[in-house]
Amino acid sequence: MILMLRPILSAASFSLCFALAQPASALDLERLSETDRALLRAEIRAYLLENPEVIMEAVAVLEQREAQGQAQADSDLVKVNAEALFNDPNSWVGGNPEGDLTLVEFMDYRCGYCRRAFDDIKGLLAADGNIRFIIKEFPILGEESLLASRFAIATRQVAGDEAYKTVHDALMSYSGTMNETGFTRLADTLGLDATKIVAEMNSDAVTQVIAANHALGQRMKITGTPSFVMGDQMLRGYLPQDAMQEIANEIRTQ
Structure with a gap:
């Protein structure tokens, strides 16, 4: 479960950056100070704690995509054989x-x-x-x-x-x-x-x-x-x- 959450949290971090007050065009993730990074992490943590259903929604979407990918792979195997x-x-x-x-x-x-x-x-x-x-x-x-x-x-x-x-x-x-x-x-x-x-x-x-x-x-x-x-x-x-x-x-x- 931890391995699955890492990419989800990463995506959540990216999305939350664009929701902050400063314009998205002015935000450079690579140039954030340690203080800004700490604030960003705190914002993400607070958001996820207040809205834990977001994680489950993301997991559900991921599982659906994986199932669709597996179904397509199986269909390809059937055609080949x-x-x-x-x-x-x-x-x-x-x-x-x-x-x-x-x-x-x-x-x-x-x-x-x-x-x-x-x-x-x-x-x-x-x-x-x-x-x-x-x-x-x-x-x-x-x-x-x-x-x-x-x-x-x-x-x-x-x-x-x-x-x-x-x-x-x-x-x-x-x-x-x-x-x-x-x-x-x-x-x-x-x-x-x-x-x-x-x-x-x-x-x-x-x-x-x-x-x-x-x-x-x-x-x-x-x-x-x-x-x-x-x-x-x-x-x-x-x-x-x-x-x-x-x-x-x-x-x-x-």
């Missing part, structure tokens, strides 16, 4: 494939907020009906996360999109150990060929998908999950269904 975000053949696409708005999620199966967001996204897609949804496997929470993503991606490569979505949904509520033994049991329960899927988990093809997603996440400056891209906006962190719907509506009116 649009092909990898929206047209990657190695990522599962659901929702309405012909929807007027695309939502991309970077997720990790061991992320508690990703699991929380799962029902919100499901509700959003059902309620809106015009959102194209893309899942980016983005394991960042350790070895079990990596194994779970390998299992899901291997399922898609071996058994196709429908099987992938079945496995993805199951893993979002899976409470067992995330290892080959657990995945074999899960695949058997879902009626999938566990032997083929587990054998594919450590393939170069699976490794390349994860590596590409990690590289994309790094370019997008993603450091946590869930992270979303909706239209040309980055949504960093968990958002409930109603908040995502509100953002979708705003994007459509732009």
Whole structure:
């Protein structure tokens, strides 16, 4: 907070100088005497003590400008990486494939907020009906996360999109150990060929998908999950269904 106030006070000092009795054209800050400097500081201090809301107003303006700058920077990142975000053949696409708005999620199966967001996204897609949804496997929470993503991606490569979505949904509520033994049991329960899927988990093809997603996440400056891209906006962190719907509506009116 102190670092933020320094430029604010500096700006306040400059503005107050021009409010003093002598003409602005006659004021030379570099040539002020120590006595004048002390008087100026006293005036500034007295003004801020009498009007502390000025500081908060200045902080609010600064935060708004920083937020606008971050939003523009995120929008630029989306544009530069649009092909990898929206047209990657190695990522599962659901929702309405012909929807007027695309939502991309970077997720990790061991992320508690990703699991929380799962029902919100499901509700959003059902309620809106015009959102194209893309899942980016983005394991960042350790070895079990990596194994779970390998299992899901291997399922898609071996058994196709429908099987992938079945496995993805199951893993979002899976409470067992995330290892080959657990995945074999899960695949058997879902009626999938566990032997083929587990054998594919450590393939170069699976490794390349994860590596590409990690590289994309790094370019997008993603450091946590869930992270979303909706239209040309980055949504960093968990958002409930109603908040995502509100953002979708705003994007459509732009």
